[in-house]
Amino acid sequence: MALGREAIVRTALGLLDEVGLEGLTLRRLAVELDVQAPAIYWHVRNKAELLEAMAATIFDDALADLESPRRGESWIEWTAETAHRLRAAVLSYRDGARVVAGGYRAHAGGRPLELALRALCDAGFPVRDAARGITAIHSYVQGFTLEEQTTTAAPPVDPERHPLAASAHADLADQDARFDHGLRLLLSGLRLSRFA
Helix, strand or coil: CCCCHHHHHHHHHHHHHHHHHHHCCHHHHHHHHCCCHHHHCCCCCCHHHHHHHHHHHHHHHHHCCCCCCCCCCCHHHHHHHHHHHHHHHHHCCCCHHHHHCCCHHHHCCCHHHHHHHHHHHHCCCCHHHHHHHHHHHHHHHHHHHHHHHHCCCCCCCCCCCCHHHHHHHHHHCCHHHHHHHHHHHHHHHHHHHCCC
């Protein structure tokens, strides 16, 4: 494999799954690439720059083929599908949420942001409200995935002492259902804000 920035980033993402964010070092990456560590510095200056490139790749992979809403597809359906795509991309890597944390404005701009703004503006939102709505949705995806990847399983709840909490416990364990519900709430609020 030719050593280039793309190869380094893709190898780092693969290594991330194996060793996690804490175990990902440039020295470990060099071993994986079968090069001396200084060779990597020709392409990335440090781990922070590597993480930025990894975050950009995760965003690019998730949203590269993103298109405007199809005829008859509502902005709500389109936005929900885009949020699901981003969540899936982030969760496809161990510690993926930590890698992309704080990178939305740097990496999800350009064409994906333009398409999202266009979808909401075409639905009647002013640009400012569309932009705020999009960042709120991204913050939800980011926060939810970060919680998914860093929270350990909750201990069982005593149904005698806390019957409502015990009843909710099983439902809250279904991450997909929780994500969908929260996303629907957020999108419903966004829809209502258009008329406020």
